[in-house]
Amino acid sequence: MAWNDKGGGPWGAPPGGSGPPRRPPPSDGGSNDFEAILRRVQDWLRDLWPGFDGGRGILAVVAVALLIWLASGIYRVDPNEQAVVQRFGAWVRTESLGLHYHLPAPIETVTTVDVTRRNQTEVGSRNSRESTDAGTMLTGDSNIVELGFVIVWQIRDPVKYLFRVADPTDVLQRAAESAMREVIGQTDVQLALNEGRGQIETSSAAILQSTLDRYDSGIYIAAIQLQRVDPPAPVVDAFHDVQRARAELEQQRNDAEKYRNDIVPRARGEAQKIIQDAGGYKDKTVAEANGEAQQFISVLDAYKLSRDVTARRMYIDTMEAVLTHSRKIVLDPAVAEGKGGVVPYLPLPGLMAPAATPTQKGQ
Amino acid sequence: MAINRTFIFAAISIVIVLLLAVGSFFTVSETEQAIVLQFGAVQRIDRTAGLKFKIPFIQDVVIYEKRLLDLESPPQEVILADQRRLVVDAYAVYQIVDPLRFYQAVRTDEGAKLRLTSSMNATLRDVLGGTTVATMLSKEREGVMQAIRAKVNDAATPLGIVVADVRISRANFPESISQSIYGQMNSERQREAAQFRAEGYEQAQQIKAKADRERTVILAEAKRQADIAHGEGDAQATQIYADAFGRDPEFYAYYRSLDAYRKSLGGEDTQFVLSPNSDFLRYLMHPDLSKLAPAK
Numbered sequence: 001m002a003w004n005d006k007g008g009g010p011w012g013a014p015p016g017g018s019g020p021p022r023r024p025p026p027s028d029g030g031s032n033d034f035e036a037i038l039r040r041v042q043d044w045l046r047d048l049w050p051g052f053d054g055g056r057g058i059l060a061v062v063a064v065a066l067l068i069w070l071a072s073g074i075y076r077v078d079p080n081e082q083a084v085v086q087r088f089g090a091w092v093r094t095e096s097l098g099l100h101y102h103l104p105a106p107i108e109t110v111t112t113v114d115v116t117r118r119n120q121t122e123v124g125s126r127n128s129r130e131s132t133d134a135g136t137m138l139t140g141d142s143n144i145v146e147l148g149f150v151i152v153w154q155i156r157d158p159v160k161y162l163f164r165v166a167d168p169t170d171v172l173q174r175a176a177e178s179a180m181r182e183v184i185g186q187t188d189v190q191l192a193l194n195e196g197r198g199q200i201e202t203s204s205a206a207i208l209q210s211t212l213d214r215y216d217s218g219i220y221i222a223a224i225q226l227q228r229v230d231p232p233a234p235v236v237d238a239f240h241d242v243q244r245a246r247a248e249l250e251q252q253r254n255d256a257e258k259y260r261n262d263i264v265p266r267a268r269g270e271a272q273k274i275i276q277d278a279g280g281y282k283d284k285t286v287a288e289a290n291g292e293a294q295q296f297i298s299v300l301d302a303y304k305l306s307r308d309v310t311a312r313r314m315y316i317d318t319m320e321a322v323l324t325h326s327r328k329i330v331l332d333p334a335v336a337e338g339k340g341g342v343v344p345y346l347p348l349p350g351l352m353a354p355a356a357t358p359t360q361k362g363q
Numbered sequence: 364m365a366i367n368r369t370f371i372f373a374a375i376s377i378v379i380v381l382l383l384a385v386g387s388f389f390t391v392s393e394t395e396q397a398i399v400l401q402f403g404a405v406q407r408i409d410r411t412a413g414l415k416f417k418i419p420f421i422q423d424v425v426i427y428e429k430r431l432l433d434l435e436s437p438p439q440e441v442i443l444a445d446q447r448r449l450v451v452d453a454y455a456v457y458q459i460v461d462p463l464r465f466y467q468a469v470r471t472d473e474g475a476k477l478r479l480t481s482s483m484n485a486t487l488r489d490v491l492g493g494t495t496v497a498t499m500l501s502k503e504r505e506g507v508m509q510a511i512r513a514k515v516n517d518a519a520t521p522l523g524i525v526v527a528d529v530r531i532s533r534a535n536f537p538e539s540i541s542q543s544i545y546g547q548m549n550s551e552r553q554r555e556a557a558q559f560r561a562e563g564y565e566q567a568q569q570i571k572a573k574a575d576r577e578r579t580v581i582l583a584e585a586k587r588q589a590d591i592a593h594g595e596g597d598a599q600a601t602q603i604y605a606d607a608f609g610r611d612p613e614f615y616a617y618y619r620s621l622d623a624y625r626k627s628l629g630g631e632d633t634q635f636v637l638s639p640n641s642d643f644l645r646y647l648m649h650p651d652l653s654k655l656a657p658a659k
Contacts, residue, residue, distance in 0.1 A: 086392065086393060086412070087413070088390040088391075088412075088414035089390040089391050089392035089393060089395070089413060090392075090393060090411070090413040091412065106390075136535055137535070138500065138534060138535055138536065139500075140500050140501075142496065142544070142547070143548050143551070144536070144541070144544060144548070162393070163393045163429075163430060164430055164431060165430055165431045165433075166394070166430040166431060167432075170433060171431070171433045174433060174435065174454040174530070174532060175454075175530065177532045178454070178531060178532045181531070181532060181534065182504055182505070185499065185500045185534070186501060186504075211528070214527070214528065215431050215456055216431075217431075232541075234549075235545050235548045235549050235552065238548065238549045238556075239552055241552065241553070241556045242556045242559065245555070245556035245559035245560050246559050248559070248560055249559045249563035249566070251563070252566065252567040253563060253566045253570065255567060256566065256567035256568075256569075257570055259570070259571050259574060260573070260574035260577075264574055264581070266578075267581040267582055270582060270585070272585070274582070274586060275585050277589065278588065278589030278590070278591075278592035278593055279592050281592065281593055282592040282595055284596075285597060285600045286596055286599045286600055288600070289599065289601075289604055292604070292607075293603045293604060293606065293607030293608075294607075296607050296608060297607050299618060300611055303614055311617065314617075314618070315621065318621040319643045321625050321629055322624050322625055322629050322633075323635065325629055325630060325631050326628065326629070326630065326631060326632075326633035326634065326635055327631070327634045328634070328635045328637060329634070330637045330638070330639055331637070332639055
């Protein structure tokens with residue numbers, strides 16, 4: 001009766017309600033209260049509908065209420081949703097996009113489920129509500145890694161999702177953790193920390209999907225994404241040292257390759273030079289030989305025309321050239337043989353020394 | 364007031380009828396199953412969803428979950444066949460398939476969870492006691508989990524429960540031995556780092572040595588080609604000389620000798636002692652051409 005003093009009733013002010021605002025009748029307690037309400041409803045209806053009277057009026061109220069109740073079964077399904085309709089709890093149909101009707105509650109009820117949203121569930125993150133070792137896992141070589149990952153999933157079958165598993169997200173997390181531990185348990189620590197991450201993501205997603213399919217959960221695993229994979233704090237340094245050693249290996253190899261890339265092309269250049277030099281020598285030698293041969297042939301041809309004269313000329317030319325620059329002593333054989341009584345004195349040191357004495361020159 | 368009396372009577376009757384109607388019907392959701400009890404004795408089992416009838420006030424309804432339920436066993440330390448210890452926990456996924464047995468055996472979900480948990484703990488100790496860490500860290504893990512599931516399922520059958528799956532989640536070394544694990548990890552990493560460094564040296568030396576060798580080979584090959592070219596040049600030259608000079612060997616000897624004299628004796632350091640009677644100087648003392656003997 002809280003609406004009594006609002007002057008409008010539960011459905012607002014009556015249209016065209018020009019009359020003075022109704023006052024609540026004086027309350028005299030007990031059953032009169034009930035009669036008062038009845039009267040009030042009748043008054044209100046008479047306002048609404050001038051031809052109103054007693055029994056038919058009640059019928060009309062019931063009819064209106066029934067209509068409103070029936071109309072409450074109209075509902076809309078968005079493109080990203082599917083609606084599961086249950087009649088007295090039993091599944092009857094699943095509707096997708098559009099305007100639909102269900103028998104009003106409590107006969108039929110509708111649950112809409114978003115089937116396109118990508119849900120993300122974190123497992124083993126540092127700020128997770130789970131215990132601290134949720135992300136601590138044993139690797140295939142008995143090492144320990146700490147990791148956190150995100151499950152990206154969506155509802156593939158709303159009926160299964162609603163009706164097959166009591167707590168789908170809880171089961172999803174547990175199954176995901178188990179799948180991840182199974183995969184990590186078969187992976188060596190270095191692989192898990194470095195290049196094996198993609199492999200871990202795909203195989204754990206596959207195991208998780210098959211587990212959830214076995215439960216008929218209606219969940220589709222889009223992906224598992226590793227957020228972090230770290231060695232435990234007490235051994236981080238050792239792992240970093242391995243990374244450094246790897247980097248050093250790369251660097252040493254790069255240095256060596258730099259050396260190789262430096263000296264080999266140089267050697268090739270040097271080799272080309274040697275080969276070209278040799279080719280040049282060959283060409284030069286042959287060319288010289290040809291030249292000399294040609295020269296000789298020319299001289300020979302000329303010589304053949306007049307042998308004696310040519311030979312003589314060549315001899316004299318040569319002697320002239322030879323004797324022009326050299327030191328010469330002309331000695332009469334008669335003197336040499338001592339016929340004139342003079343013994344020629346040839347000082348050998350003087351002969352040997354090119355610094356000629358004036359006497360010799362004079363001769 | 365007669366109208367009001369009738370009205371009140373009618374209203375009370377309607378309420379009673381409604382109460383009876385509400386008391387006679389109950390709904391079972393798609394996610395549920397129901398047992399109808401009459402004075403505490405099981406009368407009927409409803410495993411299908413929908414609107415159901417019961418006798419009001421006489422029959423009661425117990426609703427159980429029909430969907431898959433899950434529970435987690437608390438972490439516990441187990442000793443494996445290789446005497447190594449692991450802290451293990453597992454989760455089970457189960458379903459109430461026989462509400463009657465379930466009602467008779469455990470009655471409530473809490474009761475079922477207690478029984479299942481203790482059964483899981485015992486089975487985990489039992490089955491894992493027969494495996495090794497190596498098995499747990501291999502493909503056989505799946506088989507171990509199947510064995511555990513089968514045993515837990517056997518134990519759960521009298522409860523009206525089917526255990527769909529038991530999966531080991533955590534299987535870690537206990538905190539007390541993690542120090543030695545860390546020690547082991549450290550030494551493994553040191554070994555690895557040392558190996559990388561040595562391999563770096565190895566690869567660098569290999570590459571450098573190969574490069575040196577390549578250079579040597581390249582140069583040697585060049586030298587070989589150069590020598591061949593030298594030889595060919597000399598050979599061709601020799602051939603050319605032989606061809607040319609072979610036309611008149613005697614003249615060649617003469618020609619070449621003159622050339623040699625010119626080159627070897629033409630310097631200033633040569634001293635000749637000549638006789639005026641020599642052929643070259645014959646005209647020096649005997650200018651009269653007619654009296655001269657012809658030149659040799």
